[in-house]
Amino acid sequence: MLVSAKEMLTKAKAGKYAVGQFNINNLEWTKSILLTAEELKSPVILGVSEGAGKYMTGYKTVSAMVSAMVEELGITVPVALHLDHGSYEGAKACIEAGFSSIMFDGSHYPIDENIAKTKELVAICEEKGISIEAEVGSIGGEEDGVVGKGECADPDECKMVADLGVTMLAAGIGNIHGKYPENWEGLSFETLDAIQAKTGDMPLVLHGGTGIPEDMIKKAISLGVAKINVNTECQLAFQEATRKYIEAGKDLEGKGFDPRKLLAPGAEAIKATVKEKMELFGSVGKA
Numbered sequence: 001m002l003v004s005a006k007e008m009l010t011k012a013k014a015g016k017y018a019v020g021q022f023n024i025n026n027l028e029w030t031k032s033i034l035l036t037a038e039e040l041k042s043p044v045i046l047g048v049s050e051g052a053g054k055y056m057t058g059y060k061t062v063s064a065m066v067s068a069m070v071e072e073l074g075i076t077v078p079v080a081l082h083l084d085h086g087s088y089e090g091a092k093a094c095i096e097a098g099f100s101s102i103m104f105d106g107s108h109y110p111i112d113e114n115i116a117k118t119k120e121l122v123a124i125c126e127e128k129g130i131s132i133e134a135e136v137g138s139i140g141g142e143e144d145g146v147v148g149k150g151e152c153a154d155p156d157e158c159k160m161v162a163d164l165g166v167t168m169l170a171a172g173i174g175n176i177h178g179k180y181p182e183n184w185e186g187l188s189f190e191t192l193d194a195i196q197a198k199t200g201d202m203p204l205v206l207h208g209g210t211g212i213p214e215d216m217i218k219k220a221i222s223l224g225v226a227k228i229n230v231n232t233e234c235q236l237a238f239q240e241a242t243r244k245y246i247e248a249g250k251d252l253e254g255k256g257f258d259p260r261k262l263l264a265p266g267a268e269a270i271k272a273t274v275k276e277k278m279e280l281f282g283s284v285g286k287a
């Protein structure tokens with residue numbers, strides 16, 4: 001059964017560790033993440049971008065696949081299925097399709113409009129027992145073709161949005177999606193500290209988990225980050241493992257072409273990446 005992310009994040013914030021959100025793109029990706037979470041007894045959040053949702057033919061397919069996989073693999077750790085950077089319409093469609101958690105990214109709207117739309121979605125989620133993430137201050141980098149520059153959120157705006165009753169809050173603190181550029185200035189812990197001071201127990205979310213140095217991850221967790229999103233690192237690991245397999249000519253060995261064998265090294269590489277992150281985030285054994 002899929003669960004809301006509320007309980008796992010409340011526990012993570014109180015216990016000073018973070019739950020990883022790993023984005024999924026297909027069946028192999030999903031299976032690798034679920035098996036690793038189960039092996040490590042870690043709670044986990046599966047993120048689905050709107051682009052990935054479309055690729056997998058729609059949110060209903062994703063929801064049905066993940067729910068059935070949790071059951072048939074005998075997964076016992078808490079699993080939340082979460083819309084990543086959802087639009088207002090996307091959020092509603094995922095609620096309808098059976099997701100257990102959504103993110104409404106209203107960060108590109110003026111703050112009043114972000115608040116009004118977030119408020120409406122909070123009411124729907126509350127009624128259905130679904131967790132909801134809001135965003136203040138855009139998170140830079142490229143995601144589904146949208147490129148932005150990492151900015152720092154205004155702590156007062158964070159407080160306004162947190163007070164709407166969201167489950168978790170993503171606030172820009174100089175983080176960006178994808179690979180960090182050479183001249184990246186690092187996370188703004190001053191901003192994070194100010195946001196946590198205003199928002200209290202609210203679990204904070206760190207997007208752009210790929211490529212953030214370990215010491216910064218640990219410091220962010222100590223300052224209230226309870227959920228960390230990772231996507232690009234799994235993609236890079238998958239691509240590298242698949243490339244090596246093909247370059248070694250292994251895809252041509254044996255009888256005929258076997259797509260299951262071709263995808264296996266990438267799936268193993270995702271497992272290794274997820275394991276490394278869960279250990280770093282401190283969520284191992286917390287299920």
Ligand code: 13P
Nearest residue numbers: 178207208210229231232
């Ligand atoms: P990365 O792709 O940088 O790991 O970021 C993932 C993310 O924040 C998804 O919302």
